[in-house]
Amino acid sequence: MAVKVAVLGGGNGGHAAAADLSNRGFCVHMYEDARFAGNIKKVFDTHEITMTGAAGNATVKIDMVTSDLQEAIQDVEFIFVAVPAFAHDVYARALAELVHPGQTVMVMPGTFDSLIFWKEFRKKGLEDVVVAETNTLPYATRLQGPGSTLIMSLFNPLKVGVMPACRTQETVEKLRTFYPSPEAVESVIACGLSSLNPIIHVPGCILNAGRIEYAKGEFYFYTEGFTPCVARTTEAIDKERIALLDSFGYASDIVAHGVGGSIITDDIGEAIASDPNFAKIKGPADTNSRYYAEDIPYGLAPWAKLARAMNVDVPVIGSMITIGSALLGYDCWTKGHSLQDLGIEGMTKEELKEYLETGK
Known part of the structure; x- marks a missing residue:
C-alpha cells in the first residue's frame, strides 16, 4: 500500500x-x-x-x-x-x-x-x-x-x-x-536563518523597485536585476545573517553555496549567473508580490527582531526592512510575526537554546 x-x-x-x-x-x-x-x-x-x-x-x-x-x-x-x-x-x-x-x-x-x-x-x-x-x-x-x-x-x-x-x-x-x-x-x-528567499529576493526587489513597477512583470529578475551592486548588497545581508548564526554557535555557510548554481563559487552574482534556471524567472509584477509582502515582514524582519534580542547588530537588514516599509506603505517591522508570536519573547540565548532542544 x-x-x-x-x-x-x-x-x-x-x-x-x-x-x-x-x-x-x-x-x-x-x-x-x-x-x-x-x-x-x-x-x-x-x-x-x-x-x-x-x-x-x-x-x-x-x-x-x-x-x-x-x-x-x-x-x-x-x-x-x-x-x-x-x-x-x-x-x-x-x-x-x-x-x-x-x-x-x-x-x-x-x-x-x-x-x-x-x-x-x-x-x-x-x-x-x-x-x-x-x-x-x-x-x-x-x-x-x-x-x-x-x-x-x-x-x-x-x-x-x-x-x-x-x-x-x-x-x-x-x-x-x-x-x-x-x-x-x-x-x-x-x-x-538558512532560508534563501529573504536573502536573494529582498535586495533585488528594493533596489529594482522602480523597474519592477514600470515593467509590470516583463522583467527578468536574476539576469536584468542582479547587477554587481545588488550582489554586493545581498552579500552584506548574508554577512549579517551569518553573524547571527555564529552568535548561537551554529554552523554557517554563505548563500552563494546554496542557490544551486552550476559552479562552486563564493560570489553570489556568479552563482546566480551560472544557473540557467534563474535566467527563466521573471521578476514580480508589482510590490504586492510575495517577494516583497512575504519576504520582508515575514522573512527579514523576524531575523532582525531576533538579532535585536540577542544583541547582534544587523544594520543592512534593518535598512531593507525600513525602506521596504516606505515602499509598501505599511510597517514591515510590525506586520510580520513577533517573537511573542513565535513563543520566544524574553528568553535569554541559553533559555532559547534549551527550549529549541527540548521543546519545554
Whole structure:
C-alpha cells in the first residue's frame, strides 16, 4: 500500500509537491482552503496536475483533493505545509485541533514559523507530535496555468530543522522517504536563518523597485536585476545573517553555496549567473508580490527582531526592512510575526537554546 502524505496549499509549492510526490508513487491528500478552492477548480474537478521540468514530465492523478482539513490529514504521518507565511498562524491553530500523536508537520519553508505551530500544539497539550521546517521549498517552481506546474529545479540538499531538536535524527531519517538528501541543522532557528528567499529576493526587489513597477512583470529578475551592486548588497545581508548564526554557535555557510548554481563559487552574482534556471524567472509584477509582502515582514524582519534580542547588530537588514516599509506603505517591522508570536519573547540565548532542544 502506498505511503499516505498530506500536502496543504494550492499554490506554487503545493502543486509541485502534490504532483512530484504523486508521480513517485505516494498517496497524496491535497488540501486547499474552501475560500480559495475556486483558484484550483480544475484540480478539484479532475484530480490531475500536469507537471513538466526537473522532476519529470507527466500528468499525474492526485488521490484526494479536498477542503476538509480533517479528511486531508487522516491516517498520514507527514503533513507538508506549503502556504504563504501570513497564513501559518491560521494553519497552526487549525491543525492544533486535529493532529494526533505520531504525526509530523513539515513547514516548507518555515523561517522560524515552525515555532508558531509548536506553540499552538503545546497549548492543546499535544505530545509526540513533531514540527519541522525546511529552509526553502524543495522546488524552484511556477504555476503555468490551472492544474499545470513547471518545476525548474530541485533544491538539494534541503536543510531541515526540527522542533524539538532532540528528535532531529529520527525525523530526518523518515523524511528521506520523500526527499533524498535532507540535511539536518542544529535547530529550527538555524534552519530559519538558512532560508534563501529573504536573502536573494529582498535586495533585488528594493533596489529594482522602480523597474519592477514600470515593467509590470516583463522583467527578468536574476539576469536584468542582479547587477554587481545588488550582489554586493545581498552579500552584506548574508554577512549579517551569518553573524547571527555564529552568535548561537551554529554552523554557517554563505548563500552563494546554496542557490544551486552550476559552479562552486563564493560570489553570489556568479552563482546566480551560472544557473540557467534563474535566467527563466521573471521578476514580480508589482510590490504586492510575495517577494516583497512575504519576504520582508515575514522573512527579514523576524531575523532582525531576533538579532535585536540577542544583541547582534544587523544594520543592512534593518535598512531593507525600513525602506521596504516606505515602499509598501505599511510597517514591515510590525506586520510580520513577533517573537511573542513565535513563543520566544524574553528568553535569554541559553533559555532559547534549551527550549529549541527540548521543546519545554
